[in-house]
Amino acid sequence: MSGTEQEYRLYRDLADWWPLISPKEEYTAEARYLAAVLAAAGTGIHQVLDLGSGGGHMAVHLRDDFQVTMVDISAEMLAVSERLNPGSEHIQGDMRSVRLARSFDAVLVHDAIDYITTGQDLRQVIDTAFAHCRPGGLALFVPDYVKDTFREIAGSGGGGDDGSGRHASFREWTWDPDPADDWVQAEYEFTLGAVDGTEQIIREKHRLGAFSAATWHALLAAAGFTAVSGPEPGTAPSRNARGAQPAAPGALPGTPPEHLFSAWRPPEPGADRLP
């Protein structure tokens, strides 16, 4: 990201359109899967830190089962999430540097990790996750893109309406200008329909991270995480076997994300590993 996020209108003056551009219903199946991963961890996960929580579309599906604390760099996106998740704690902060001076049972970095585009920044986010993960806790990272499996996207999209007469849709094209580096280029075209029937079309390019699995594993290990698994979907870590133990394929409900890196913060030396 390196400062470029500040320039993305999607998360600034267009933030009120987020619920229409990326409706919360589109997160339901994946949230169900991630909730099952957290529940299956066997380590008593109650408090979850969501770094880069955006409009709260993931958190809204988790908040019944977990106490979710949300951090985002954008005040506008936090305001959108506060309307959807009024009882939840929202904090403005940069996931590379924020320090809340408390720890959580789990740290989730969902698609906001896409906005991290250099290895140095990725290491900082992983350090933030480690710093907020209690010993024996779990960190989950859900990037949309991993270099090893990257495929171009040409013109796909989505969107919805809110029943008030407003509607939004988008199309996206994503390609990799240089496979030697750690980011890909996304170009979005948003069509925003106002209540009065007028439409505006907005185009903007986003730079999105696409790190190799090897880079992910190396940086997670360097930060102190152990039993790292991923990016294969459909597996869940369990500490019952003293480490990451894949759940049987299809054992968990919901829809696995395409990429999921899960990592344990080791328990304190001498501490009983089981709660």
Ligand SMILES: C[S@@+](CC[C@H](N)C(=O)[O-])C[C@H]1O[C@@H](n2cnc3c(N)ncnc32)[C@H](O)[C@@H]1O
């Ligand atoms: C795709 S949206 C996240 C959507 C979110 N998963 C949801 O449930 O609505 C990406 C978010 O990442 C945030 N973001 C980007 N860089 C960030 C950073 N360095 N620290 C914190 N948030 C960041 C943006 O402000 C934006 O809200």
